[in-house]
Amino acid sequence: MAFKMVSTRVTSISESASVKLAGEIANLRSQGNRIIGLHIGEPDFLPAPQIARAISKAMDEGKVRYSQVAGEISLREKIVTEESKNSPVDLSIDHIVVSNGSKQSLYNIFQTICDPGDEIIIPAPYWISFPESVKLAGAIPKFVDLVENLQLDIAQIEKLIGPKTKGIIINNPSNPTGVIYQKDLLHQIGELALKNDFFIIADEAYDGLIYERDHYSSFFHLDEKFFSHTITTKTFSKTYAMTGHRIGYTIANNEISLALTKLQGHLTGNNCTFVQYGAIEALNISSNEIQAQCDEFKRRRDFCFGEISKILPCVKPSGAFYLFPNVESILAPQETAKELCEDILQKTRVAVLPGDAFGRPGFIRIAFTVSMQDLTEAMNLLTHYFNQRKSS
Numbered sequence: 001m002a003f004k005m006v007s008t009r010v011t012s013i014s015e016s017a018s019v020k021l022a023g024e025i026a027n028l029r030s031q032g033n034r035i036i037g038l039h040i041g042e043p044d045f046l047p048a049p050q051i052a053r054a055i056s057k058a059m060d061e062g063k064v065r066y067s068q069v070a071g072e073i074s075l076r077e078k079i080v081t082e083e084s085k086n087s088p089v090d091l092s093i094d095h096i097v098v099s100n101g102s103k104q105s106l107y108n109i110f111q112t113i114c115d116p117g118d119e120i121i122i123p124a125p126y127w128i129s130f131p132e133s134v135k136l137a138g139a140i141p142k143f144v145d146l147v148e149n150l151q152l153d154i155a156q157i158e159k160l161i162g163p164k165t166k167g168i169i170i171n172n173p174s175n176p177t178g179v180i181y182q183k184d185l186l187h188q189i190g191e192l193a194l195k196n197d198f199f200i201i202a203d204e205a206y207d208g209l210i211y212e213r214d215h216y217s218s219f220f221h222l223d224e225k226f227f228s229h230t231i232t233t234k235t236f237s238k239t240y241a242m243t244g245h246r247i248g249y250t251i252a253n254n255e256i257s258l259a260l261t262k263l264q265g266h267l268t269g270n271n272c273t274f275v276q277y278g279a280i281e282a283l284n285i286s287s288n289e290i291q292a293q294c295d296e297f298k299r300r301r302d303f304c305f306g307e308i309s310k311i312l313p314c315v316k317p318s319g320a321f322y323l324f325p326n327v328e329s330i331l332a333p334q335e336t337a338k339e340l341c342e343d344i345l346q347k348t349r350v351a352v353l354p355g356d357a358f359g360r361p362g363f364i365r366i367a368f369t370v371s372m373q374d375l376t377e378a379m380n381l382l383t384h385y386f387n388q389r390k391s392s
């Protein structure tokens with residue numbers, strides 16, 4: 001009998017398209033090719049220097065042992081202070097669990113709340129890892145298409161709610177679209193969750209990159225009553241450029257936080273102890289500095305959106321650092337967006353990702369996470385390429 005080395009569980013999930021492409025690009029670069037990488041969701045600037053100093057100091061002081069599984073008390077206290085600003089909920093450190101990036105937080109959540117066969121509603125397009133982390137928990141992703149202006153379709157969501165519904169993922173602002181969901185729609189989702197007893201998994205990875213602040217609300221800030229049914233994930237990766245540090249956290253009620261901690265205790269234990277001190281320092285960065293960063297991304301958003309939307313239909317992103325234009329008008333018959341992205345890479349040496357990876361074929365995702373200089377070059381190459389395609 002053939003030796004089945006890899007489990008059905010792992011065989012059934014797909015490789016992250018962005019991680020895979022990053023590998024291919026690294027290969028191309030090692031052969032001397034210059035590639036402008038607009039494929040990966042990672043800020044191009046380095047974390048503020050005081051973060052590295054705080055980590056180094058923590059190591060010097062011997063903070064290199066296991067910490068509490070849910071995170072150092074001082075970090076969770078700092079998170080509570082920050083998260084309590086504008087919060088209608090009286091938060092405590094018992095609501096916070098620090099993990100190895102919000103990727104792990106999401107994995108923890110689905111393992112913790114789902115039984116086999118439970119269903120999680122996922123608005124599509126979605127971030128690549130959502131369906132896979134749902135499947136790894138033995139649960140079933142139920143996709144619902146976003147509608148006009150890539151907003152939530154409450155009627156279609158309602159149709160998917162049944163006895164097996166355990167949650168809905170609300171990624172706001174969204175990766176890959178950059179859209180911020182309207183508050184009235186979020187309210188309606190909150191009411192549905194309370195009425196039908198399911199969770200809102202609120203992925204707020206991009207809450208530090210909001211270009212239209214008045215339109216945005218963290219889910220549990222909408223109304224205190226939603227807190228019991230909301231599990232929020234946040235990360236230091238995007239706002240503080242701490243992608244390699246692997247640190248994020250959940251905010252949830254006591255029962256869920258205890259269960260997440262129990263699971264994590266057997267999985268990774270605590271997040272790297274000294275990195276947690278860097279995270280405390282990150283939270284000390286002034287809101288002016290964070291705003292300046294956000295303003296830089298807004299400048300890039302305005303430039304790239306201006307260029308791309310002249311040629312391709314595209315919803316203007318209100319947050320995060322992605323454009324998600326529709327490329328159907330430039331696809332050859334039978335050609336997929338994946339094939340288009342391969343052609344773009346070959347002909348222009350600009351890397352972008354196909355919408356297929358995000359559950360929306362016929363679109364591409366462009367990350368404006370490189371310098372204005374590189375973006376200017378990339379937009380020249382892309383617009384020239386798209387125009388040529390249009391006229392051929």
Ligand SMILES: Cc1ncc(COP(=O)(O)O)c(C=O)c1O
Nearest residue numbers: 101102103127175205235237248
């Ligand atoms: C929507 C969303 N959630 C979570 C993550 C994971 O972030 P990290 O694991 O670095 O905290 C990402 C990363 O791209 C993301 O786009």
